[in-house]
Amino acid sequence: MKKLRYLKNVVTLNYHSNKCTGCGMCAIVCPHSVFEMKDRKAAIVDRDACMECGACALNCEPNAISVNSGVGCAAGILNGIIRGTEPECDCSGNSKKSCC
Amino acid sequence: MSKQYIKSWVDTNAGKVPVITGELDFQDKLGALRVRLSILRMSYMVSPGLYAIGNPNRESTVFVSANFKLSFDMLRRELKDIDTWILVLDTKGINVWCAAGKGMFGTQELVTRIKATDLEKIVNHRKLIVPQLGATGISAHEVKKLSGFSVIFGPVRVMDIPAFLNAGLKATQEMRRVNFTFYDRFVLIPVEIVGGVKYLLFITALFYLLSGLNRNGYSDSITLNYGSRSIINLLFVYIGGTVAGPLLLPWLHGRSFAMKGFSAGLVFFVILYFLKLTGRSVMEIISWVLIIPAVSSFILLNFTGASTYTSISGVRKEMRIAIPLQAAAVVAGLVIWIISRFV
Numbered sequence: 067m068k069k070l071r072y073l074k075n076v077v078t079l080n081y082h083s084n085k086c087t088g089c090g091m092c093a094i095v096c097p098h099s100v101f102e103m104k105d106r107k108a109a110i111v112d113r114d115a116c117m118e119c120g121a122c123a124l125n126c127e128p129n130a131i132s133v134n135s136g137v138g139c140a141a142g143i144l145n146g147i148i149r150g151t152e153p154e155c156d157c158s159g160n161s162k163k164s165c166c
Numbered sequence: 167m168s169k170q171y172i173k174s175w176v177d178t179n180a181g182k183v184p185v186i187t188g189e190l191d192f193q194d195k196l197g198a199l200r201v202r203l204s205i206l207r208m209s210y211m212v213s214p215g216l217y218a219i220g221n222p223n224r225e226s227t228v229f230v231s232a233n234f235k236l237s238f239d240m241l242r243r244e245l246k247d248i249d250t251w252i253l254v255l256d257t258k259g260i261n262v263w264c265a266a267g268k269g270m271f272g273t274q275e276l277v278t279r280i281k282a283t284d285l286e287k288i289v290n291h292r293k294l295i296v297p298q299l300g301a302t303g304i305s306a307h308e309v310k311k312l313s314g315f316s317v318i319f320g321p322v323r324v325m326d327i328p329a330f331l332n333a334g335l336k337a338t339q340e341m342r343r344v345n346f347t348f349y350d351r352f353v354l355i356p357v358e359i360v361g362g363v364k365y366l367l368f369i370t371a372l373f374y375l376l377s378g379l380n381r382n383g384y385s386d387s388i389t390l391n392y393g394s395r396s397i398i399n400l401l402f403v404y405i406g407g408t409v410a411g412p413l414l415l416p417w418l419h420g421r422s423f424a425m426k427g428f429s430a431g432l433v434f435f436v437i438l439y440f441l442k443l444t445g446r447s448v449m450e451i452i453s454w455v456l457i458i459p460a461v462s463s464f465i466l467l468n469f470t471g472a473s474t475y476t477s478i479s480g481v482r483k484e485m486r487i488a489i490p491l492q493a494a495a496v497v498a499g500l501v502i503w504i505i506s507r508f509v
Contacts, residue, residue, distance in 0.1 A: 070346055070473075073421050073480040094319050094337075095301035097344035098475065118477040119267065121301035135302070136478035137267055139471030140423075140485055143478070153478060154268070 077116040078134040083107055085130035092122035092131060169212075171242070176218050180284030185218045188246020194239050201236050202353060204360040210235045211259035216283040217242075220249035224290045227331075229320070230276065230300065232257040232265050244324040248331070251289065255279050266303030273305045277312045286314075295320045295335070298342060346474045351412040354472050358408040362465065366404050370397045379507045392507070395443055402443075403458050406434045407465030412472075423476070424488030427466025431459030449506035456499030460492045467492075 079100070088106040093099075098115040101108045101122065108130070120135025136153050137143075146153035170193060175182040190198075201210050211233045219242060228251040231241050238254060245252070255275050257265035265271035276296075280286070296304055298319045306317035321330045321341035330337050373396035378389035411418070411430050418426035435458040438444050444454040467488055470476040 070416050070475060071421055072476050073483060076480045076483055077477050078479050091306065094342065095298060097299065097322060097342065099339060099343055115475070116477060117475050118479060119302045121266075121299075124303075124305045125301055125307070127307040134479065137471065138473070138476035138478045138481045140467045140481055141471050143481060143485060 071114065072117070074114050077113065077118055078132075079110070079113060079116045079118070079122075080132045081108070081110055082130050083109070085128045087128050087130075089127065091125045091127075095121040095125050097121070171212075171239075172217075176221075179287040183216050183218050183251075183288070185220075186242055186252075188219055188242045188244075190239055190243050194235075198236055198239065202356060204357040209259065212238050212254060214254045214256035214279060216285065216288065217252045217254065218250075219245050219252060220247070222249045222251050224288070226250050226289065228253055228285065228289060228294050229327075230255065230294050230296045232260065232262045232271050234259050234261045234265075237261050240324045244327050253279060253283065253285065253294070262297050263299040263302065266300045269303050271300050272303035273308045273312070276304055276309055280313045280315060292316055293318060297324075298322050298337070299344070344474045346415075348413065350474070351415060355409055355412060358412060358469065358472065359405075362404065362408065362468075366400065370400050373397065373400060373503075376504060377507070379504065381508045392445075395445070399438055399443055399454060399458065400461075402438060403431065403434055403461050404465070406430060407462045411462065411466045412469055415469075415473075418466075422484045422488070423470050423473075423481075424463045424467045424484050424492070427463035427469075428459045430466065431462030434458050434462055445506070447506050447509070449502055449509065453499045453503035453506060456495045456502065460495035460499070463488060464492045 086107045088103070088108070090103050090108070092108050093101040093103055097119065098112065098117060100110060100112050100116045102111045103109070116133070117138055118133050118135045120133055123131040123133050123135065139153070143153040145151075169184075170191065171186045172184040173187050174185045176185050197210060212235050214233050226249050229241060229245065230253045231238055233254050233256055238252075241252060255271055256279070257270045257275075260268070260270060262271050276294075292315045294309075294315050294317050296306075296317050296319055299322055301319055304317060306319070309315060309317050318335050319337075320327060320335075321337045322344055323341070326337065326341040330341065374389065374393040377393035377396055378384045378386060380388055407427060407430070411427060414430070415426065419429040420426050435444070435455055438454065438458065439451070444451050467484065470481045
């Protein structure tokens with residue numbers, strides 16, 4: 067099976083290892099194995115696999131991780147531009163459109 | 167929606183809790199098929215709150231889920247032989263990952279739901295199993311601070327729950343990883359096809375009406391010939407972009423979805439050319455070589471939303487480059503196509 071990889075050098079993921087307490091939460095929540103635990107600290111091992119979902123940053127208690135998260139969805143971004151709002155896929159509870 | 171999955175009620179310290187079955191009946195399966203086929207997708211939900219499976223007690227595990235019935239059904243089917251609690255959050259009928267991205271499957275909703283169901287009185291322990299993809303909306307340390315409950319992130323897929331439980335609530339690296347397999351892409355196809363149908367109808371109608379134009383005015387017989395050909399071409403690209411594109415995704419050229427769509431579109435053009443559907447005049451052929459790959463590129467760019475690995479920064483980057491090019495190619499193609507009707 068060929069591996070699907072998205073664009074290189076584009077994600078906004080930032081990690082400050084000096085703040086890391088080694089809890090390992092980032093490695094647990096990341097759906098693309100971007101983090102690994104090395105010597106009781108987190109390390110970014112596959113930065114380009116990041117999809118900017120924001121799970122790591124949200125679950126990092128010492129705030130060692132930051133990322134501009136959002137939906138990686140062209141239709142959502144277009145909707146945001148047209149309505150002048152944040153990018154959002156069209157699947158709020160009231161919408162009858164299909165989603166994700 | 168009838169609640170035929172509720173079989174009885176159990177008394178707890180916090181009142182009666184519905185006991186549900188882990189067996190999916192015909193109605194559940196029909197409902198799942200309906201949702202997969204993109205029919206009335208947004209109204210497929212269950213009531214938020216606490217449910218029991220089997221005969222759970224004060225020590226039993228609590229699983230957290232969304233109130234999208236497809237998510238709920240997949241979870242209860244997997245848990246059918248385990249005595250357990252399911253805490254369903256109000257995500258307005260949206261699946262865990264999408265709802266988490268919007269914060270609906272989120273810290274606040276979880277904390278509110280714990281209080282609303284009096285979960286503290288029902289179980290002695292203070293642990294919740296939350297699906298890993300919920301981590302985009304749920305902050306484990308915040309939930310602990312606000313409710314006293316510890317969040318343990320379970321595997322991505324429900325089918326891995328038994329192995330996760332057997333391993334003492336530990337998921338392997340493979341269970342933590344989101345894939346985008348052939349099957350994952352295959353089940354998305356009906357939604358992709360239905361999604362753009364109204365645009366397809368508009369564009370094919372436009373081409374059909376315009377195809378009657380010629381130097382002698384407007385002719386219905388030409389419309390039938392040229393117009394039908396245009397419709398076949400556009401339908402071919404649409405099906406190619408929404409069916410073949412997703413299925414062949416790993417093998418299409420490039421990392422960018424717009425590029426993958428463009429390269430698929432070139433192939434679609436070549437096929438149509440050899441089927442003699444791109445016309446005889448050079449101008450008409452040029453118009454199709456501009457239109458077909460651009461439309462295919464746009465359709466695949468839209469598939470980023472359904473994919474499991476594209477980042478918003480990446481999609482923004484490719485849109486900045488691709489959308490102006492796609493628009494320019496389609497407009498130029500349309501102009502040349504109209505001119506070709508008159509020469």
